[in-house]
Amino acid sequence: MNTPTMSESSLSFHVNGKRVCVKNPDPKTLLGDFLREEMGLKGLQMPCKQGGCGACTVLISFDAAAHANVCSCLMPLCSVDGMHLTTIEGVGSLKTGLSSVQQAIVDYNGTQCGFCTPGMIMSMHGLMLDKSQPTAEEIEDQIDGNLCRCTGYRPIFNAFHSPSCAGSQFICHMNKTNSCRSHAMDIEDISRSLLTRLVISEEDVVWVRALVLKDVYDILRTNSGKRKVRLVRGNTSTGIYPRVDNDVLVDISRVPSLLGSSVCYKGITIGGAVTISDLMLLLKKHSNLSKSYTPIFDHLKRVATPQVRNVGSVAGNLMIAHQHGDFVSDVATILMAAESRLTVCSACLNTSEVTISLEEFFRITMENKVITQIFIPSLPANSHFITKKVALRRINSHPIVNAAFKIQVDPETGLILPGPIIVYGGIRPYPQRAQKTEIELVGKSNMDQKVFGKCLSKLQKELVVDPSFRQTKYRTLLINHFFYCFLLSTYPKDAIPHNHLSGFTQACII
Ligand SMILES: Cc1cc2nc3c(=O)[nH]c(=O)nc-3n(C[C@H](O)[C@H](O)[C@H](O)COP(=O)(O)OP(=O)(O)OC[C@H]3O[C@@H](n4cnc5c(N)ncnc54)[C@H](O)[C@@H]3O)c2cc1C
Ligand code: FES
Ligand code: FES
Secondary structure (H helix, E strand, C coil): CCCCCCEECEEEEEECCEEEEEECCCCCCEHHHHHHHHCCCCCCCCCCCCCCCCCCEEEEEEECCEEEEEECCCCEHHHHCCCEEECHHHHCECCCECCHHHHHHHHCCCCCCCCCHHHHHHHHHHHHHHCCCCCHHHHHHHHHHCCCCCCCCHHHHHHHHCCCCCCCCCCCHHHCCCCCCCHHHHHHHHHHHHHCEEEEECCCCEEEECCCHHHHHHHHHHHCCCCCEEEECCCHHHHCCCCCCCCEEEECCCCHHHHCEEEECCEEEEECCCEHHHHHHHHHHCHHHCCCHHHHHHHHCCCCCHHHHHHCEHHHHHHHHHHCCCCCCHHHHHHHHCCCEEEEEECCCCCCEEEEEHHHHCCCCCCCEEEEEEEEECCCCCEEEEEEEEECCCCCCCEEEEEEEEEEECCCCCEECCCCEEEEECCCCCCEECHHHHHHHCCCECCCHHHHHHHHHHHHHHCCCCCCCCCHHHHHHHHHHHHHHHHHHCCCHHHCCHHHHHHHHHHHHC
C-alpha cells in the first residue's frame, strides 16, 4: 500500500464498473467533458454548464454505502481520483435491459424531448441506492435539481412514485463483483486516494490533492505573492463565477481535519470542507438542540440543488460571498443571524488562528487564509428564529432578497431581551445588519403595534437599497414585508388578528 509521503501523478477511477487510468490529465478538464468526449458516454447532457439544470448528473461513490449525485459539468476530473462513477449508460440500456426507473419513465410517458431524462433517472437512481422505498416528498426533493421544459414534471413524478419503480432493488457497481473488480480492489483504490498526494502538472496549472492542513498552508505560503492559488472543495462556485485563471489548484476535499464535525449542547461545529448536504443531515438529526436548526435546515433546502449541495461546502459559499459583493448568499445571511463563528487560519502568520463573527469575516482580508471551522451555536428555548427568501423560483434559484431574524423574549415580562439580530441580503454588497432597529426592539413588546410602526420606519431609514442593485422598489417592499412577517411569527397564533393571518402563514413557510 502507498505511504502518505508518496505522490501520484496519474488518475485512477472506475466508470460503470470499469477501471479508467488517465495519465497527465489537464487539471482544467471537467468530468462531464471527459466522460462525453474521451469516453464517448454521450448520455449525459451539458446544456447549461452552470450547475443549474441537472442534465449532466452522474453518481459518485466513495464506498459501497456512500453515494452522491453531482453535476459533472462543474466537477474537475482530477477530483474523482479513487472514486466510482455511474453514468446513465451504467444504469441500463435497451441492449443490457432497462432498470426499473428507466422502465417506469417509459410506462408513464415521463419523457418528451428526452433532454432532461438521463439526469432525472440518475437522480432517482441515486435516491434508490439509499432508500428502496422513498416517500413522495423525498422523490420531489431529490429531483429539485433537475429541470424539465416539456413534461410539466407530473408524468416524471408519477413514474418515480409508481409501485414498479419505488420499491425495486438497485445494484451498486461497487458490490457487483462479477461485472467489475473485486471488493478488495475497491478498498485499495480508495485508500490510495486517501493516503497519497496527487500532483498533476500541466504547462500553466498545477493540481495538488492535499492530505493534511499543513500541505495546504505550505502551498499557500510558498506561492504567496508569486502564483495564484485557489482552494477547491466542490468547485461549484465556477457555475456562478466561471473559473478565473489560477496557477495552483489545491483540492481540500480529502483533508480529514476539514471534513469532521462535532456536536455538543453548545452547538454544531463543522470543518471547512463539510458540504451543505452534510450540514443539513446534522441540523436535522440535532433539531431539538436549538430553535434555529430547523429553520436553517428548511432554508438550506432552498439553496442551489441537491447535486450542488452534495459537494458544495458551507465555507466555499461564504468565500464566494467574501469575494463577490454582488453574490447574495443565503448561507451568509442565515449564519450571521444565527451568531455563527468562523475559525480562520493564516498560512503566512505562523498559521495563527482567529475565531470571528461573520461581520468580522466580511471586514478582513482572506488572502492566504483558510476557514478551518464553522460553529453554529444552539439558541435558548425562548428564542425566535426565522429566515426568509424571495427568488424567481421556490427552489434552485438565487435569492433576490433574503433575511434572517433572531430575538429572545422574556417569558415573564413578554419584553424583547437584549441581543436581537436582523440581517438582510440582496440590498447592498454583503449581508447587512440593521443594528439601529435591533436596539429599538430591546425592552419593547413584540406584540405592540406601535413598536412595529416605529421599528419599521427606523428600518426603512437604516437599510436603503443600493442603486447598483436592480429593482430597488421591489427590494424595499421585501424589506418591509419580511420584517412584518418576522414580528407576526413571534405572536402566539391565537393572538393574531384575523385579517393578518396570511402574513403569519407566510412567515412560517419562508
Ligand atoms: C446552480 C447553483 C445555484 C446556487 N444557488 C445558491 C443559492 O440559492 N443560495 C446560495 O447561498 N448559494 C447558492 N449557490 C452557491 C453554492 O452554495 C456554492 O457554489 C457552494 O457552496 C460553494 O462551495 P464549493 O465547495 O463548491 O466551493 P468551491 O467552488 O470549491 O470554492 C469557492 C471559493 O471558496 C474558497 N474556499 C473553499 N473552501 C475554503 C476554505 N475552507 N477556506 C478558505 N477558502 C475556501 C475557494 O478557494 C474558492 O475561492 C449556488 C451555486 C450553484 C452552482
Ligand atoms: S449542464 Fe446544467 S447542471 Fe450541468
Ligand atoms: S422531456 Fe424535454 S426537457 Fe424534460
